[in-house]
Amino acid sequence: MVKAWYMDSDTNDQRLEHHRNPPQFIGLQDLYAITGVEYFNINVETYTTDGVLEKIKKDRGYTYEDEITCSKDSLPNYEEKIKSFYEEHLHTDEEIRLVLDGSGYFDVRDGDDQWIRIAVSAGDMIVIPSGIYHRFTLDTNNFIHAKRFFIGEPVWLPYNRPADDMPARQDYLHKLKEGFVAA
Numbered sequence: 294m295v296k297a298w299y300m301d302s303d304t305n306d307q308r309l310e311h312h313r314n315p316p317q318f319i320g321l322q323d324l325y326a327i328t329g330v331e332y333f334n335i336n337v338e339t340y341t342t343d344g345v346l347e348k349i350k351k352d353r354g355y356t357y358e359d360e361i362t363c364s365k366d367s368l369p370n371y372e373e374k375i376k377s378f379y380e381e382h383l384h385t386d387e388e389i390r391l392v393l394d395g396s397g398y399f400d401v402r403d404g405d406d407q408w409i410r411i412a413v414s415a416g417d418m419i420v421i422p423s424g425i426y427h428r429f430t431l432d433t434n435n436f437i438h439a440k441r442f443f444i445g446e447p448v449w450l451p452y453n454r455p456a457d458d459m460p461a462r463q464d465y466l467h468k469l470k471e472g473f474v475a476a
């Protein structure tokens with residue numbers, strides 16, 4: 294089950310939990326309200342037949358999907374690669390991931406530019422809105438297997454911060470100001 298918390302500012306290993314002292318957790322509804330990040334719980338044992346994922350895909354127009362694995366064995370230059378995932382960036386489209394096995398952290402900025410760490414593991418599906426600054430890291434398990442989804446032809450291009458003038462960023466800031474409304 295997904296958990297989210299505000300991060301400390303320690304710059305040691307990105308794969309550690311980076312809790313504040315004392316820990317400061319955020320519930321899923323609050324996470325949505327303050328960042329627009331959406332969450333779905335998927336049963337990884339039954340998702341191919343239970344219809345839950347199919348309905349989400351249909352409702353949201355996800356027409357493309359593939360699977361990725363990140364691990365020391367599957368990624369050449371693993372240490373460099375995970376540092377590149379950890380560069381703060383945004384996209385012009387949603388970033389949608391369903392974790393099938395393993396685990397990792399998606400970090401997103403809140404409206405006050407504080408980092409929120411979202412711990413994902415099997416069954417967690419998250420939708421990171423376009424225009425939000427974020428980054429990803431493996432955790433100390435160094436393994437994740439996930440599905441990626443996209444509306445139409447996939448574009449995985451990251452725009453590293455600063456990207457404040459991009460329309461996707463401006464749209465996101467507008468939604469943040471107006472308040473996120475459940476889809």
Ligand SMILES: [Fe+2]
Nearest residue numbers: 384388427451
């Ligand atoms: Fe991203």
